[in-house]
Amino acid sequence: MLENEGTVHKKDLSLLVLILVVGAVVAFINPRFLLVGNLSNTANQVGMFGIFSIAEAFVIIVGGIELAVGSVIALLGVLFIDLIVNRDIDWILAFALIIAGGVAIGTIHGTLVTKMKIQPFVVTLCGLLIYRGAARYYTEDATAGFGYGASFPMLEWLTAGRTNVLGFPLPHSVVALVIVAGIAWLVLHRSVYGRYFYAVGKNEEAARYSGIRSDRVTISAYVICGGLTALSAVLLAMYTRSISPAVHGSFYELYAIAAAVLGGCSLRGGEGSIIGVVLGTILLQVLQNLVNLLGIPSSLNFAVMGTVILIGVLADQYLVQRRQRAPSARGQAAAESKPATLERVSAE
Amino acid sequence: MREPFLELIDIGKTYPGVVALDHVSLSVAPGEVIALLGENGAGKSTLMRVLGGVVAPSRGTIRIDGVARSSYTVTDAIAAGIAFVHQELNLFDNLDVAGNVYIGREPVFGGPLRLIDRKTLRAKVRPLIARLGADFEPDTPLAELSLAQRQLVEIIKALSLDARCVIMDEPTSSLTLSETERLMQVIAGLKADGVSVIFITHRLNEVMQCADRAIVLRDGRMAGALARDELSPAAMIRLMIGRDLRSLYVPPAAPPGEAVLDVVDAVTSTYPNQAVSLQLRRGEILGLAGLVGSGRTELARAIFGVDPLLAGGLHLEGAPIRIATPRTAIDRGIYLVPEDRKGCGLLLDLSIAENVSLPDLASHSRFGLVDTASEAENADRQRERLNIRTTDVRTSVGTLSGGNQQKVVLAKWLSMRPKVLIFDEPTRGIDVGAKQEIYDMLRRLADDGVAILMISSDMEEVIGVSDRIAVMHEGRISGFLSRSEFSEHNVLQLAVGHAI
Numbered sequence: 001m002l003e004n005e006g007t008v009h010k011k012d013l014s015l016l017v018l019i020l021v022v023g024a025v026v027a028f029i030n031p032r033f034l035l036v037g038n039l040s041n042t043a044n045q046v047g048m049f050g051i052f053s054i055a056e057a058f059v060i061i062v063g064g065i066e067l068a069v070g071s072v073i074a075l076l077g078v079l080f081i082d083l084i085v086n087r088d089i090d091w092i093l094a095f096a097l098i099i100a101g102g103v104a105i106g107t108i109h110g111t112l113v114t115k116m117k118i119q120p121f122v123v124t125l126c127g128l129l130i131y132r133g134a135a136r137y138y139t140e141d142a143t144a145g146f147g148y149g150a151s152f153p154m155l156e157w158l159t160a161g162r163t164n165v166l167g168f169p170l171p172h173s174v175v176a177l178v179i180v181a182g183i184a185w186l187v188l189h190r191s192v193y194g195r196y197f198y199a200v201g202k203n204e205e206a207a208r209y210s211g212i213r214s215d216r217v218t219i220s221a222y223v224i225c226g227g228l229t230a231l232s233a234v235l236l237a238m239y240t241r242s243i244s245p246a247v248h249g250s251f252y253e254l255y256a257i258a259a260a261v262l263g264g265c266s267l268r269g270g271e272g273s274i275i276g277v278v279l280g281t282i283l284l285q286v287l288q289n290l291v292n293l294l295g296i297p298s299s300l301n302f303a304v305m306g307t308v309i310l311i312g313v314l315a316d317q318y319l320v321q322r323r324q325r326a327p328s329a330r331g332q333a334a335a336e337s338k339p340a341t342l343e344r345v346s347a348e
Numbered sequence: 349m350r351e352p353f354l355e356l357i358d359i360g361k362t363y364p365g366v367v368a369l370d371h372v373s374l375s376v377a378p379g380e381v382i383a384l385l386g387e388n389g390a391g392k393s394t395l396m397r398v399l400g401g402v403v404a405p406s407r408g409t410i411r412i413d414g415v416a417r418s419s420y421t422v423t424d425a426i427a428a429g430i431a432f433v434h435q436e437l438n439l440f441d442n443l444d445v446a447g448n449v450y451i452g453r454e455p456v457f458g459g460p461l462r463l464i465d466r467k468t469l470r471a472k473v474r475p476l477i478a479r480l481g482a483d484f485e486p487d488t489p490l491a492e493l494s495l496a497q498r499q500l501v502e503i504i505k506a507l508s509l510d511a512r513c514v515i516m517d518e519p520t521s522s523l524t525l526s527e528t529e530r531l532m533q534v535i536a537g538l539k540a541d542g543v544s545v546i547f548i549t550h551r552l553n554e555v556m557q558c559a560d561r562a563i564v565l566r567d568g569r570m571a572g573a574l575a576r577d578e579l580s581p582a583a584m585i586r587l588m589i590g591r592d593l594r595s596l597y598v599p600p601a602a603p604p605g606e607a608v609l610d611v612v613d614a615v616t617s618t619y620p621n622q623a624v625s626l627q628l629r630r631g632e633i634l635g636l637a638g639l640v641g642s643g644r645t646e647l648a649r650a651i652f653g654v655d656p657l658l659a660g661g662l663h664l665e666g667a668p669i670r671i672a673t674p675r676t677a678i679d680r681g682i683y684l685v686p687e688d689r690k691g692c693g694l695l696l697d698l699s700i701a702e703n704v705s706l707p708d709l710a711s712h713s714r715f716g717l718v719d720t721a722s723e724a725e726n727a728d729r730q731r732e733r734l735n736i737r738t739t740d741v742r743t744s745v746g747t748l749s750g751g752n753q754q755k756v757v758l759a760k761w762l763s764m765r766p767k768v769l770i771f772d773e774p775t776r777g778i779d780v781g782a783k784q785e786i787y788d789m790l791r792r793l794a795d796d797g798v799a800i801l802m803i804s805s806d807m808e809e810v811i812g813v814s815d816r817i818a819v820m821h822e823g824r825i826s827g828f829l830s831r832s833e834f835s836e837h838n839v840l841q842l843a844v845g846h847a848i
Contacts, residue, residue: 190717192709199706202695208654209692210706210760211678270697 011264011316015279018312022286030293040162040169042289047173048235049255050281053263054184055228056256057277061188062221063201063269064113064120068105068127069256072229073249075135076101077237078144084155085146091155099230105131106226110219128253135245145242159238173235177278180228185274197221202270251302258309259284283308351414352377354399354428354513354544359408361394361568368394369405370568376513379542381535383555385588386565387779392548395565396515399546400432401425429512433502433519439490446473446486449505476504479541480534496527503534507543514538516547520554521777524640524805525840532558550779551806552581564588588780597812598788601795604815605630608799609651609682609768613660616646619823623660626818626825628768628799633790635814636803637839643823644803645687648770652684653677664767678707681767685757685774687803689750693757696746700738701727703745704759730759735785751782758789769793770801775809787813807836821845 027033052069059066076098083094105127112123162169188194199207200214208214237243261267262283263276287308291301352375361369369391376382386392397403398410401422410420412428439448446469447454455468470486477486482500484493490501499519506514520528535545535558549555555562556579564571564587572587608630613623624647628634636644649655651662653671662669664680671677677684686692694703705712705723712723727741734755738748745756754774761769771790775783790813794800804810810817817829819842827842841848 186717192713192716192718195702195706195709195718199695199698202697203691205692206695207706208674209652209684209686210703211673211675212706213673213675 009264009273009276012273012276012279014316014319015262015276015283015312019279019283019286022283022290022308026286026290026293033289033293036168038289038293040171042285043174044162044171044239045285045288046278046282047171047175047177048232048239049252049259049285050177050278051173051180051232051235052229052252053256053259053277053281054180054274055225055232056253057260057263057265057272057274058184058188058197058221058228059120059225060257060260060265060267061197061201061269061272062218063204064218064221065124065257065267066109066222066225066229067121067124067253068109068131069225069229069253070249070251071128071131071135072102072105072226073233073236073252074243074245075131075138076230076233077243077248078135078139078245080234080237081144081146081243082138084152085144091152095155095234098234099227102226102228102230102233103223104226106223106229107219109226110222113222114215114218132245132250135248139243139245141246143242143244156238159235173239176231176235180231181274181278188274193217193220198270200269255281255284258305262309262312283312350377350379353413354430355409355411356395356399357409357411359395359398359405359410361398361403362406368568369398372408372565372568372570374399374563376544376546378512378544379539381539381545381547381558381560383559383562384546384548384565385550385552385555385562385584386571387588387781390565390571390588390779391568392565393517394568396432396517396546396548399425399515400430426509429510431506431509431511431514433499433506433514433516439498439501441491442489444487444489445477445484445493445501445504446470448490448501449473449476449508472508473504476507479507480504480537494527496523496530499523499531500534503538511543513544513546516545518548518550518777520549520551522640525807525843526639528554550777552584553808555579555584556581585780598791600631600633600791600815602631604632605797607663608665610663610666611647611651611660612663614647614650614657614662615659616643616650616823617655617658618646619643620658622823624820624823624825625660628801630797630799631794632815633794633800633802633813635810635817636801636820637805637807637810637817638820638826638843640805642820642843644820645772647820648684648686648772648801648803651677651768651770652682654684678764681765682770683761683764683766683768684770685754685761685772687772687776689753689757689776694745694753697744699742699744700731700736700748700756700759701741703756704730704741704763707760708764726763727759730763733762734759734789749779749782751778751785754778754782754786758786762793766793766798768799768801770803772803773805774802775804775806783809807839810839811836819843 023033032038052073056066056069079101080094080098083089083097084091109123109127112118113120158172160172162171188197196207196212196217199210199212200217204214236249240248259280260272260277262280263272263278265272265277284305287305288301291298291304296304354376356372356374359369359372372391372395374395384392384395394403398405401420401424404420410417417424440451443451450469450472455465455472456462457465473486477484480500480503482497484497490498493501503514519531523531532554538545559579560576562574562579562584564573564584566588574583606629607627609628611624611626613625615623622643626634638644646655650657651671653673653676656672662671664682669680671680671682690696701724704727709718712719712726724741730736731738731741736752736755736759738752745753748756775786778786790800790802802814811834815831817834817839819826819829819839821843822845826845827848829838838848
């Protein structure tokens, strides 16, 4: 229990320690890691990746999975650029349309999962294929970008700009992530609706018997996921400024799932914290940075990340099992007298 | 009496801070049927785990065939012929009967390919099925078998391992009357073959029927042992709870009032050709008896909006209502305490407070945010009212005993305003003390003006608690009984579809 209390868990702390250790090692080997420019760029990546990782976390917490994140980012990205560059639609309106598009995609996924009872993996795998194809067809596989002279100073400043805070150029994507994470934290860990997300993810049947409209809760998780993915699609489009629809955003759903799992989400649903997901995103980006800075061939990028995640999850599992053994030996009376230990211990 | 082949002498098991077993002794002779009784938490499961080699005792001696064992593991237990039939059956839905019986020990041919020799497999299982007189084949898919038949598969598995002692943990808790009867015959058959049976149960009439003796545990100690001629429900209950259970039925404070819920010609998907009508009255406990599978649970689920009603309707306080989801039912004051406590009634990982507030979070929130203080306060109130035994309402529900878990389910609904409360098997798997508390609460609720429908397969409960009984048979109501007509005979007659 108390998984959804949202206070800093042991797990989050160990993740933070891991980030600091990896960061310290990188900084020791290559001090350029600590250059303001490098930190600011890494932070910018964290900002953009963090938003769609939180999006993914919502779906994972209700016990689903969203595999179309990368394709949605590509499709909505090319649509956004097309709307403001080629169709001269006011960027505010275009932004609203793109968010609406993300929400629509989320609604479709959620409805297929709940009303048609298709497995989330299948629904969103089809989405992954469909949206990627649509993006490539729409642009005729050409790169979508801003032509010469096309300029949106306000939009550019808002999405890809940086503000100097005490000498540190703070990317606005980080500001966006902080706002999104703040609201997501409030919703998930403090609101009535957040309680429903966890309840449905843990045991949909019991949630239904308690009067929770579980279909609605599940659909809204996909809707939130779609909307937030759309937001990060705009940020990513404005950051890269040119989108080749065949590769833009590919594998991003896996970054998102990895960040969510690192952050304590269980793919069985009902577990995970926003702080954890943000920390998970940071760790992934620091690792990415590590590969670049330590002169590791960039072809090994994914291999390094995969290895670190695997080691992290193994270590966590080991710790959980050790903790599990300790209290179970203390017997029933001990378990009754104190609140259950955090995390997965209670799953037995 | 033959010499015991298995002896547990003076067994103690302590966990840090808890004494689970204290000076408990048990000996098993070939062909003996021993009932193991005790309230939940009395140490029955720990004792059985010691017997199965799962848990090593802190002190005491285990002797098998007269030889004291210094170490005793699960493998030793299996070698000694001890087999478990678990309460939650450990079987594979996607295999057939023979595949389940010989899982992990399949006869093979084809050398390194290790292909399964299906013919031998079936040939080995067939005589065991015949020995129990079971009505399925070795190649019947397990998915097609009822719970009772699956239990027989587990027993067959035990026999295939040359079990000398079969341990059954609440084998009858989800069986119908006739299935229970069959199981009793199977136990008698095992006994005749010299196989010993230890069974844990809460149903005393079964003990009366088939046990050679009963061992009663209380708080980890031997509360007493009763030989065949000393067995009586009163004696067993006295040993289990250390006091006499007072007579079950408490009459209502006032005669039943007006109709609260009218079920009119309700048709559920399990029995599309049968319609059910019944009336729940203010202050009355209506018992709904019948065999498992007679459509009682389906009726409850339809009233609560979990499943749709195919036809017919509901009237709440005279006005027709439509209930499409549990939410609508809850908003109208119709609540269900489901049969499957762990699967449907509770979120085991969440705390008591979080479970209690779940259906009514709107009342424990401000601006959409959960007010944990109000939530805990409410849970504390319910904890005192229902005597939920825990010090902290932030304890996760999964750590509580069955009785306390059931009280948490009840607490969910009592913190709102129930008009109609439906209980589906309210005391299944709950010890005697907690049972009595639940019955008291039922009566108090009825006296407060709630209309109560109590589905129960426990005859003692139906007759002892209800003010009126409706009996279902194959999807229809086969009859109503008023208190003066209450008898085990009458309920049974109606349950099997005869008139009285």
